[in-house]
Amino acid sequence: MSKSIEVQDLNVYYSDFLAVEGVSIDIEPRSVTAFIGPSGCGKSTFLRTLNRMHEVISGGHVKGRVLIDGDDLYGPGVDPVLVRRHVGMVFQRPNPFPTMSIRENVLAGAKLNDKRMSKSDADALVEKSLQGANLWNEVKDRLDKPGGGLSGGQQQRLCIARAIAVSPDVLLMDEPCSALDPISTFAIEELIGELKSEYTIVIVTHNMQQASRVSDKTAFFNIAGTGKPGKLIEYNDTATIFTAPTVQATEDYVSGRFG
Amino acid sequence: MSKSIEVQDLNVYYSDFLAVEGVSIDIEPRSVTAFIGPSGCGKSTFLRTLNRMHEVISGGHVKGRVLIDGDDLYGPGVDPVLVRRHVGMVFQRPNPFPTMSIRENVLAGAKLNDKRMSKSDADALVEKSLQGANLWNEVKDRLDKPGGGLSGGQQQRLCIARAIAVSPDVLLMDEPCSALDPISTFAIEELIGELKSEYTIVIVTHNMQQASRVSDKTAFFNIAGTGKPGKLIEYNDTATIFTAPTVQATEDYVSGRFG
Amino acid sequence: SSPSGSGDAAGTSASPTSSDVTATLDPNLTGTITAGGSSAQSNAQAAWTAAYNAQVKGVTVNYDKSQGSGGGVTNFLSGAYDFAGSDAPLNADQTAQSKALCTEGGVNIPIYLDGVAIIFNVPGVTDLKLSGETVAKIFALQITDWSDPAITKDNGTALPAGPITTVARSDGSGTTQNFTNYLAATQSSVWTSPAGKDWPIEGNVSKQKGGSGVVEAVKAGSGTIGYADHSAIGDLNAAAIIQDGTAIPYSAEAVTATFEAAAVDASNGVPGDLSKKFDYSKLTAETYPIPLVSYAVTCTTFKDTKQSELVKSYLGFVTSTTGQAVAAKNAGSAPLPDSVLSAAAETLAAIK
Amino acid sequence: MTDTVSDAATDAATPSTPKASIVGKRRVGDTVFLGLSTTAAVSIMVILAGVAIFLIIRGLPAITANWSEGDLAGYQNRNWSSFWEYVGPLLFGSIWAALIAMVIGTPVAIGIALFISHYAPRRLAGALGYVVDLLAAVPSIVFGLWGIIVMRPLLLPVSQFLNEYLGWIPLFQGPVSTTGSTMFTGGVVLAVMILPIVTSITREIFLQTPRLHEEAALALGATRWEMIRLAVFPYARSGMVSATLLGLGRALGETMAIALIISPSLIYSVLLLTDGYNSQTIAANIALNFPIATDLQRSALIGTGLMLFVVSLAVNMLARYIISATGPGAKGRKRGKRS
Amino acid sequence: MTASAVPASAPLALTSGQLPRFIEPALLVGVAVVIAAVQFLFGGFNLAVWLILTAVIYLIAIGVGSAIVENRRKAVDRIVRGLVTAAFLLALAPLVSTLWTVISKGLAVVNLQFITQVGGTTFDPNTLAVVATAGAWQAIAGTLIITGIAALISVPVGVLAAVYLVEYALPTNPLRRTITFLVDVMTGIPSIVAGLFAFSLFSLIVGPKAFSGFSASIALCVLMIPIVIRSTEEMLRLVPADLREASLALGVPRSATIIKVVLRTAASGIITGVVLAVARVVGETAPIFIAASFTDNFNSNPFEGPMQTLPVMAYTAYSFPGQDIDASQANAWGAAFLLVVLVVIFNLIARIVAALFAPKSR
């Protein structure tokens, strides 16, 4: 299911404001890529262009190309709704639908396309997705309870289950652990390690250690100052970025963190 | 200005629910104490009992004694409003008053209490507090601009300036950096290092590294399970807690984080 | 009829004749009269107030036309009003209640005379003649088309066919009372409903709020017919009513003639009361058959003599020949006969 | 006041010695302010009790009266056997008119709210919200006059059309009005009057839908409408119910516009397009008959007002029940401005 | 978003059939024109029928078209978009129509004299003619006085009660639950009942001649207080708990925190709510003529004697026209126009004040 992502000279704008400038990056299938960088440098903004979620924000638009296995996401006739089914997303704060049960949450996306899913198909999908999100054992006895009743970490895994239930090729995660306690964070990190055998994963994180723990490759973004566009400074194997970065700014940032 | 804090066998309740049980702890003046522990173990709850802010939450009440330089905070006739002028607090999310300018924010403690102050005294206080919070240079040219216009890290430092402007003896900080980017976090950590020469500081953090970087002593809280009360498990020099904890739970927690 | 008022009509220059009832007005009076009630009188009251204030500048008259007759009487009985305008005299209960307020009781003085006009809007028709029976049948929903033979017979020519929509009042009103009084008294075989303030006919009737609502709906609809105070119909056409074989259109003279011919005393027993009711059997070929009379209801003895002076002065003007002329000119009403005016002057003179 | 959050401050001395620095005397400002706001809150009960007592005292004589004699015999040309028989069709009419207004108005109001919150361009949305608020401020008398001169003629052909093609539905039976003073016109005007209330409340709630949930839905590959169904409606459900009921309250109590527009009868009727078969509403009946009424008749009218009061009480209790019963949407609604 | 020049070959299911972008407006205009044409052909163009048919046929066409070319989900999406937009336009129609009616009819009479003059009559003793002079000053003054007093009473009571509900009373407090419930009930009091209540109350206090602007103000208070409470409550709840805690943690007493932080932060929203409440009651008719009666005379003393207001003027001029019906109706529309203008002015003032008080971030 996993796909490669190729970004060619992408500029992202909010109305007239150039938020991210000239990003070109190749992401391999079945890998975990971490985006790091100071606040406001455009990590989230760029991440969202990978499934056209930036269009949800008024004025958000891009120049450039994003190819998923060679198909341009911004080509003519491309339907953003379909793009998002191929490229799933998990957000900073866990956001299960509060009125729905755990089961309904998992099925929320899948049901959109296939209204008349048989009960057994649905059951199978729920189990498979929750298994995939490492949550099955914890919730299998209370699938009909509201998703809001779970702990933060469980909620985040529920969101991951919901995202993988529509069988995307790519999974984008925007600081998925920043609202979680260390134990839940650890569970999610483990999960990411397992998911990468099936999905191409891109994760934004502020936590340098997390980046070094979970990712294969790391991209460092930076910003020259407020009002300036964010840029991709360096992109390389995670180990290289953290031990032998080629750009001074990367080194400053990576080491400054531990200064 | 700094004072010692002595807590004797404190229980904290939310209505009937015992949230924190049997905490006894001695905190020295002019030191930084970090509280660590998993989510929900009662760090925030306990922290708030040190300036009676838990009373703001409906049903919140305590059993036990908290002595600040020997004066019982919960003694008869004690006015919680006065307690809070002696024990200041900084919160997780920066919360400058949105209707006030930067200057007014710093003076809020005095202004809201109808203290009459000459313009020159006020100016001096603003400068001193902002200096103390390491923010003066960044904002001295726009003191009349709204506080909401600052970046997150600046806002948090503004809140610290606001807190120290009422010249408290103790400064409580509840995860002051968890909403901030690393650079701002670093600035705040530096600031804490400077402030401890004048104030007794207690800081709650989820970030073990932060605890080890900024604190002199560390208190580890834990919880046996949901619905159980949180307890103080171990309290010792930070170095000891992180390298040679005496309790197994502490070791698990501290090392699990880096597992 | 003989004049019983004395002095000249100070300030009014309408040439007085010997039979005129005149009122002496003290231009130095000051104070406020609070009154209200019947909306039928409202235009006349506005005109009277203006004419009265031209001579007596210091008196403020507040006449609240939004209250309606019932509201006027209720407020009068509670003491809120110095006098009420009412399309019906006090009933027995109210008279009894008024004794608590006014010692001898409240008196009803006719001050305003008008007719109920039958208004219609039929495309191409400007003149319409209807017999009392046809009117009753139309409003009782027994005749439902303009081409009905009865209508043709009344007019001598056929009207364009089309359904009739009758328009009536949705609120209780003195106009409805006067109209149904007439129908119930003269057409009892057709009109079997009671006379009253509320329109009694159920069915395909369009009911509108206020005379203005009726006028608007008749004007806006097509094939509509309704009833309203003549003074309020604006530029709508009104039917002539066939009485004793003659079609009588509304005119002030015809209505005054009706009052002279058919109004009979119906005193409530309080000294000086001038309540009237109509004896429709006395209608002639010169009388417009659907009159509408409205009263001022006031006290025989006021608690506050200052108020009594103000009210006597104002109502004195209202019931003077000049006052009636002012109302006729500006509100389209018919002047009351001199006989009633002089009786009113006597009643007013007795008020303390 | 029991059960209030307040800082317990007790007596003692001035903060001169360090020992006493945290000991304070009773704070007058706090006490006074708490007292004032409690008084204000309690005054609500006093006012409402006043209104209720007034209604009961004034209404009771007619409710207990013998309706076969005196001023109430044959009141409004019907021989009522009791107050209850009299108030029946009026209650029915009030609820019927309000229901029609709700049926026409609520979907439109929710549509507008959605348009403003989720379809209109952001910059336009603010202006549109203002425009709708303006509609809320148009006085009801103006709507009444407007209903008469604009809506009545405008809806005549629509009535004709409905009767001709849908006349087999009992609601649309004839004879079709020629003046336009129908329940249909009244319902439409009432619907216009409740639109702004329902719209402004639902719009606010729609806008407060956490962005998190909206984005969650979109990221799952939902179309905009599916996103609204997944994230917005569940979140706003209880708010929509309470907005609707608020609108219902306004529709029940509306007086002048109805009094001016509808040609009423004191009957039970569901016909929408006729002149002669429109059930009268309580508020309009009071407005129409109060001026002419005698004391006891006024008492009867106020008695009907009391019934209306009871109905709005019941409606509100129902609303509370529905809101508390519709689950997480009700409790889980955290109010926070989205940026 | 910009499309790249090279069209992507699409083995991946990113693309689906798509209707051209301009299809919605084009189809709408097309349908509208065709229906209008058909209507004219068969005689009888009717605005309402045209609008309804256009909307229905457009929705069917776009739905079917999208279902064929695109897919079911998109079809539903487009239909809903159409419905929602139609609902909006539908709501705009009455607003525009009302405003247009009021403005066009109102402007015909409203001039400086109409605004500044007390309406009245002059009498010519020679002809006995009474000439009416149009004027609304007495009604404008009455409206401002009556509504002003109502606001002066309702705003403090309403805001303080909301403060009690939000800041002091706990959710479990029975008093709070009772009061919230009662506030809801109060919003359902028919306005005419409020008028009767106020008048009866004043009859008890000052005796039978109880008509006064003040008693009308009380009637308006009964209607206004619940609206003020509700909107203030909403606004207070929007103030983040953070700010209260920040203030309390600075050693600021609770009352000062509420007044200077909570109310101050919510001020702009509260003001907007108050103005909406004022706008809501300023147009009341029934309670005012019951409590303040009716007069054509100018009266600026709210405690004594009948008082005229714009809505009552509009109502009476329309319902009880003078001899010259057209002139009376013109007056009615003039009063209605002034009323709407007044409401708009209130709104503008509120916007400005609210903007001044609004939290700033820049």
Ligand SMILES: Nc1ncnc2c1ncn2[C@@H]1O[C@H](COP(=O)(O)OP(=O)(O)OP(=O)(O)O)[C@@H](O)[C@H]1O
């Ligand atoms: N909705 C928006 N409208 C306009 N500008 C925006 C919007 N969202 C973000 N920006 C701007 O775009 C730039 C990049 O923001 P973005 O949120 O992508 O940064 P980030 O790297 O994700 O930061 P963080 O680490 O704080 O999440 C910033 O300058 C920000 O101010």
Ligand SMILES: Nc1ncnc2c1ncn2[C@@H]1O[C@H](COP(=O)(O)OP(=O)(O)OP(=O)(O)O)[C@@H](O)[C@H]1O
């Ligand atoms: N307002 C409240 N009412 C009732 N119980 C509460 C309230 N706030 C917190 N609690 C409970 O008190 C316990 C301690 O919570 P607290 O917020 O102090 O934990 P914490 O250690 O600060 O957690 P975190 O790291 O997530 O901030 C938890 O069980 C929590 O559910």
Ligand SMILES: [Mg+2]
């Ligand atoms: Mg981000």
Ligand SMILES: [Mg+2]
């Ligand atoms: Mg905490």
